[in-house]
Amino acid sequence: MEVYAANLIGGQWTLAICCYLINGKLRFGELKKKLPNITERMLTLQLRKLEENKLVKRTVYAEVPPRVEYELTESGQRLKPILGMLEKWGKEHQLLMATD
Template sequence: MTEIKQSSTNFSNKLALSDECSEAYASNIIGGQWTLVICSWLLSGKLRFGELKKKLPGITERMLTLQLRKLEEHKIISRTVYAEVPPRVEYELTEIGYGLKSVIMELEAWGTSHKKLIGEQPV
């Protein structure tokens, strides 16, 4: 967020990886702290800024804004502003955004079984 330093090694590493590995590319896009959770909420329908905020306990408005902007920039969500007062802004998954559904489901399934495995660990 804020500003990325395009001369950093980190930047060029990410670029190179993204270039040759689609999974690294995808991970860079959706890897943010709240990104996937936002998407998974949006999977069940459009939501307003304030509604998302309520669903994500602990997120700051700044973080939510940043993540939404990033998602919008990557065409994963669309943003609709209604010229009302007080303002109303709705966020909705785009088609490619909705395509994340299977990714999210796989991740969720894996996460669940991993949690279970670790939980079973003999102490």
């Protein structure tokens, strides 16, 4: 059943991160700015997990100060339509919740 996928995308920040990466690469610090409530530690952990799960690719540049870029893998990109549908569903559902 969908449990496998659910485990991959179920983390609290996973979908949010993927969402921002859909539009292209982002550096660690850029992601941090986009996710104002996340702590550095959490962002690191989440990105590591995404990398392990091959949803995100991490590229380290040998510069000082360091530069690290994150981008979706091909598999991650394939989530795009699903994210789109989820967003649409979420908006509709949110309305339904609001109108009791």
